[in-house]
Amino acid sequence: MTIPLDAKVPAGPLAEKWDRHRGALRLVNPANKRKHVILVVGSGLAGASAAASLSELGYRVKCFCFQDSPRRAHSIAAQGGINAAKNYQGDGDSIWRLFYDTIKGGDFRAREANVYRLAQVSVEIIDQCVAQGVPFAREYGGLLANRSFGGAQVSRTFYARGQTGQQLLIGAYQALEKEVARGGVEMFPRTEMLDLVLVDGRARGIVVRDLVTGAVTSHAGDAVVLATGGYANVFYLSTTAKGSNVTATWRAHRRGALFANPCYTQIHPTCIPVSGDHQSKLTLMSESLRNDGRVWVPKRAGDARPPHEIPDAERDYYLERKYPSFGNLSPRDIASRAAKEVCDEGRGVGPGGRGVYLDFRDAIQRLGEPAIAERYGNLFEMYQRITDENPYRAPMRIYPAPHYTMGGLWVDYNLMGTIPGLHVLGEANFSDHGANRLGASALMQGLADGYFVIPLTIGDYLASSKLAPVGTDHAEFRRVEAEVQGRVNRLLGTRGTRSVDSFHKALGHLMWERCGMARSPGGLREALVEIPTLREQFWAEVRVPGTGEAFNQSLERAGRVADFLELAELMCRDALHREESCGGHFRTDHQTGDGEAKRDDERFCYVAAWEWTGEGAEPQLHREPLAFENVHLATRSYK
Amino acid sequence: MKLTVRVWRQAGPQAAGRLVDYEVPDVSPDASFLEMLDGLNERLTAAGEEPVAFDHDCREGICGACGVMINGVAHGPGRATTTCQLHMRSFRDGDLVTVEPWRARAFPVVRDLVVDRAALDRVVQAGGFISARTGSAPEANSVLVPKPDADLAFDAAACIGCGACVAACPNASASLFTAAKIAHLGLLPQGQPERHRRALGMVERMDLESFGGCTWFGECQEACPKGISIDFITRMNRDYLRAAAQPAQAEAAAGAI
Structure with missing residues (x-):
């Protein structure tokens, strides 16, 4: 059976759709809003902004996060900035241009x-954000400052040193705490969603585990909002926080929510290279560094001279050479692949040859060290702390690493998934970045969804749905709770010999090799054999020490890794079915003569939305065709 | 290198805790302090023992989740460095490294090195925000902010809420944390309408949360991984006194708590 994927895109000219839609959305009157309980899972930019805004409107909100405080959600780690079509620089920016750059x-x-x-x-x-007190960078006249980011030829990125995500999140967190104090939001920190509860086919609640006591309980509501981030930790080594996981969206998927474009993952070009087996995560060096840093490798393979001894004539500034119009600010997927290519040619630098230089020599000569320190000081310090090398003196060494996932639960224009009442925001949904996200667009999307879209569209759902009162004493809650508890018991009861991390590392390695920066049909087919084998081993051999009735971090990780082991298979299946290269999905059998991605618009101009059909059964593919009525489907060129 | 790690083990909030020694061989100098603990935990798991619980998430020094006392120093020997950004090259082969949780009455131990810092969230709830309802904001450039003010506000806003200032303070005071928020918002034009109310509310909440008072030891500033200055505490005290001297403000704030 094929589920009709109605994206509910409003009629009318592109520029008028949202205004017309806002005018047509049904409303919930203020007195009735407080009768509705909305469950918001996640407290990052999307979750915190949604929870705060919904509470301000009068809804009763319960907000959940696995961290000890909502302020620690992973949005906090975003460094470089947030895009907005303000055109404060007068450099020709407009809503249309931001739209076009993002689509392209x-x-x-x-x-x-x-x-x-x-x-x-x-x-x-x-x-x-400015009204909330976010301390964006300013010019001496007191106006807001901007910088440039990849994939754009205008300066539209707003920033707060290298800590833009932190400052935006603190803004949203403070709005959230304001509502907690007012009584509009009840906050549940150290609480992890482990399943979704449907009653009469609608999302009516969640089952959670209290990470301190281990108690498994339920919460009922009139709508569920998942703002639970992305799944880049399927690769084990990524720039994502250690706790970030796919469990909330994956469990919703297993309950009927379609998962869209899981193979669209972003490998960020500028991360600190892996230093050894002890490595637990990778650290991003903001894309903003490419405003002033120049990327290069030696022209000659195997050139082992230290960087300062290699004269300019013997350096290959390969991004400037290959993509002269965008140069060092080429989009992430393109810059990452170019780095892989030069390293594959034996021209990589540093231990193992998996690195390229990001060099500030020319910028320091041009602007002076204080100007560079003002722009990037904290990033330079972070680099030095991790590598013990001084980037003011020697170029940084960088290499691509998993950073963001464009895929996620399928949503319509109202941000509602295929389960009525289940809404998905931010990185957890698939909606806005296609096959590659531009820098400084994740923060934009998270806050757009949370502050400005969901507060309006959720009212339309509530006003147009007949929702019978449902409490956690409903049989369906009991049933799902028992399933969750059974799963916890099974993880604890396996009592094998291998640690959770050892499985996660094995899965990450496999995914990086088979479904990372370059994907071949042969490799993907092998992965589709290897992943189920690893999953079987996991359930037979995993060792989770401790009990379920206490704070148990091994148990938390085990549940998350178990879900990654299922998601990984869907990613590979999606990557294998998409016989084209687009954005972050690069198929070695679909490239142009000069190694660029080769799209196939005839066959693949659609969203691939996958339906869970049961353990061990092949998922069912549903397609949402993508209609381009306003932009011309062009070959993407940054040359 | 080879280390002896002496770790605080405590099974739960009510359980008695104790220091336990573990030998950790083959520590890479390039590993972070938390990666060293990861290695220890892999060993403990293999040996059938329970791993050491510790909070961590971003491992990039920005989320504020991690933080332990290392040889009696909050976040260890690195200046302006979180525990996750501290690397083992700061230690020498054969060192004994003592690792304990934050010690403060307001931060009860959850397990091993994990503490409950919810008191900090409650201090923020008492006024650490600017009330700007979604959708009500004026055009961003309609309010000019002098660059020095914006920069100073940023210096205060850099706080990651890790709690090292509290752990380092002999009084377990949360003054640096609270002052940083009061300064961040109070330095900006947008934060003026609630400035006094905020100072009163946050300071009074801080006192209610069993944090100690500030007696100018200055340990907080030394421990702060973001280098936040105790000058902000002076500013907080000034705002608080000015607000307390205005009975109408004080009453309004008391009503809000």
Whole structure:
């Protein structure tokens, strides 16, 4: 059976869709809003902004996060900035340009109407954040400053040194705490969602585990909002926080929510290279560094001289050479692949030859060290702390690493998934970035969804649905709770010999090799054999020490890794079915003569949304065709 | 290198705790302190023992989740460095490294090295925000902020809420944390309408949460991984006194708590 994927894109000209839609959405009157309980899972930019805004409107909100405080959600680690079409620089920016850059950056695999709305709303986000006291960088006249990011030829990125995500999140967190104090939001930290509960086919609640006591309990509501981030930790080594996981969205998927484009993952070009087997995660060096840093490798393979001894004539500034119009600010997927290519040619630098230089020599000569320190001081310090090398003196060494996932639960224009009442925001959904996300667009999307879209669209759902009162004493809650408890018991009861981390590392290695920066049909087919084998081993051999009735971090990780082991298979299946290269999905059998991604718009201009059909059964593919009515489907070129 | 790690083990909030010694061979100098603990935990798991619980998440020094006392120093020997950004090259082969949780009455131990820092969230709830309802904001550039003010506000806003300032303070005071928030918002034009109310509310909440008072030891500033200055505490005290001297403000704030 094919589920009809109705994206509910409003009629009318692109620029008027959102305004017309807002005018047509049904409303819930203020007195009735407080009768509705909304469960928001996740407290990052999307979750915190949604929870705060919904509470301000009068809804009763319960917000859940696995961290000890909502302020620690992984949005906090975003460094470089947030895009907005303010055109404060007068350099020709506009809503249309931000829309077009984002569609093109996503390699024409995103929904036009969603992306246009994102560009429209971007302007309001900056206003909102400034009003909350977000200390954005400013010019001496007191106006807001901007910088440039990849995939754009205008300066539209707003930033707060190298800590933009932190400052935006603290803004949203403070709005959230304001509502907690007012009584509109009840906050549940150290609480992890382990399943979704459906009653009469609608999302009506969640089952959670209290990470301190281990108690498994339920919460009922009229709508569920998942803002639980991405799944880059399927690769084990990524720039994502250690706790970030796919469990909430994966469990919703198993309950009927379609998972869209799981193979669209972003490998960020500028991360600190792996230093050894002890490595637990990778650290990003913000894309903003590419405003002033120049990327190069030696022209000659095996050139082992230290960088300062290699004269300019013997350096290959390969991004400037290959993509002269965008140069060092080429989009992430392109810059990552180019780095892999030069390393594959034996021209990589540093231990193991998996690295390229990001060199500030010329910028320091041009602007002076203090100017560079003002722009990037904290990033330089972080680099030095990790590598013990001084980037003011020697170029940084960088290499691509998993950073973001464009895929996620399928949502319509109202951000509702295929389960009525289940809404998905931010990185957890698939909607706005197509096959590749541009820098400084994740923060924009998270806040757009949370502050400006969901507060309006959720009212339409509530006003147009007949929702019978449901409490956690309903039989369905009992049933799902028992399933969750059974799963916890099974993890603890296996009592094998291998640690959770050893499985996670094995899975990560496998995914990086088979479904990372370059994907071949042969490799993907092998992965589809290897992953189920690893999963079987996991359930037979995993050792989870401790009990379920206490704070148990091994148990937390075990549950997350078990879900990654299922997701990984779907990623490979999606990557194998998509016989084209687009954005972050690069198929070695679909490239142009000069090694660029080769799209196949005839066959693959659609969103691949996968349906769970049961353990061991093949998932069912559903397609949402992508119609490009306003932009011309062009070959993406940054040359 | 080879280390002896002496770790605080405590099974739960009510359980008695004790220091236990573990030998950790083959520590890479390039590993972070938390990666060293990961290695220890892999060993403990293999040996059938329970691993050491510790909070961590981003491992990039920004989320504020991690933080332990290392040889009696909050976040260890690195200046302006979180525990996750501390690397083992800061230690020598054969060292004995003592690892304990934050010690403060306001931060009860959850397990081993994990403490409950919810008191900090409650201090923020008492006024650490600017009330700007979503959708009500004026055009961003309609309010100019002099760059020095914006920069200073940023210096205060850099706080990651890790709690090292509390752990380092002999009084277990949360003054640096609270002052940083009061300064961040109070330095900006947007934060002026609630400035006094905020100072009163946050300071009074801090006292209610069994944090100690500030007596100018200055340990907080030394321990702060973001290098936040105790000058902000002076600013907080000034804002608090000014607000307390205005009975109407004080009453309004008391009503809000």
